[in-house]
Amino acid sequence: MIWRWFWWFAVIGMVIGEEFGSTRELYESLMVSELYTFVYVYSHGCHSQEVGPEFEQLAQLMLGEDGQPLVGFASIDGHKSRNFARQFNVESFPQLLLFKPQKEPAQTLLDLLGDVYHGGKSSVDMAKYLWQQTGHLPRWPKSEDSVLELDSLNTLQKHASTFNSYWSRSFTVNSSGELMQQVILIAFLTPWTRTKYQDMFLGGMPNSLVDKLSAKYGSQLKLLRLDSSQENMASVVNEFRVSTEPSIFLLFQEDSRDSRMALLELLPYDSQTWDHEAQLVSQLVDTAVGRNFSQLQQLSRDYHSIYLYDSLQQRQQKIQDDWDQSLVDQIGNFTDADTILSSIWGM
Secondary structure, eight states: OOOHHHHHHHHOOOOOOOGGGHHHHHHHHHHHHHHHOOEEEEEEEEEEEHHHHHHHHHHHOBOOOOOOSSSSSHHHHHHHOOOHHTTOOOOSSSSEEEOOOOOOOOGGGGGGEEEEEOOOSSSSHHHHHHHHHHHHHOTTTTTTHHOOOEEEEHHHHHHHHHHHHHSSSSSOOOSSSOOOOOOOEEEEETTTOOOHHHHHHHHTTTOOOHHHHHHHHHHHHEEEEEEESSSGGGGHHHTTTTOSSSSEEEEEEESSEEEEEEEEEOOTTTTTTTOOOOOOHHHHHHHHHHTTTHHHHHHHOOOOEEEEEEEEHHHHHHHHHHHHHHHHHHHHHHHHHHHHHHHHHHO
């Protein structure tokens, strides 16, 4: 019964506190939980009024497509539950603790403590932290409208109906015989993506770039995002030959014959793109929607992190050719070294 009440409170995001029961009841709930559990230890006053509403908001958003919680949420009054605060060295309030799921028998609750949160007070900061720790993203209210989360190659093919066109350079047209006008943006991210890039590509967050692009272009632009660290996305990562993150792909048709694919790799500390990545992505989208391929070519000449291809096949072949040439160069270096040594030693 305690376990059911625990999850019911978690889903609706209430501050459980004393209503949850005793410290013992919280212990029992955590010891049987199959999910990560984010515990909010608060005391009336002590800045809890700032964190509490943000914590509740995130609890309401951290749900899967079936409405079930992805991460458990619980709250406890640390001032009244002194044993709990003492056991986990909570010396100031509020404090947030992340407990691991109960996958193997644990001797004590301390065995399940995964981490202590030291981030910002907003739900956005907490969401980024939980993504890094658990791999789960909240279902932000705007994200369903602006950006789709991919979980497999089949999902990509479903949402990007012209995907095969970018693979083979053969195009399909709609029922009216017109070119497919939609531009597809695919963002490859990981849970440890830098905060500035998370702000850009996680829909529904303040100053989210994908929300702005969605509002500007509407149905002309389809935004897709995937976590390239997930095992079930390995085939997609391999198809696109993703080697760094974030990697931003733009797929579009220039005309009835030619497909185009632009790649922007946002490299850490790249002096060319640092501090104006959002403007550069927006500029790439502008040129793709406008089918201005000559401007895309100019951008690829101006920025060493922008690449243009006709298809995925061409990208794969280019990477293979570069690798083969690198191998040939290395063998050549070894051969030259042997020649020099032979001349020196008379071998």
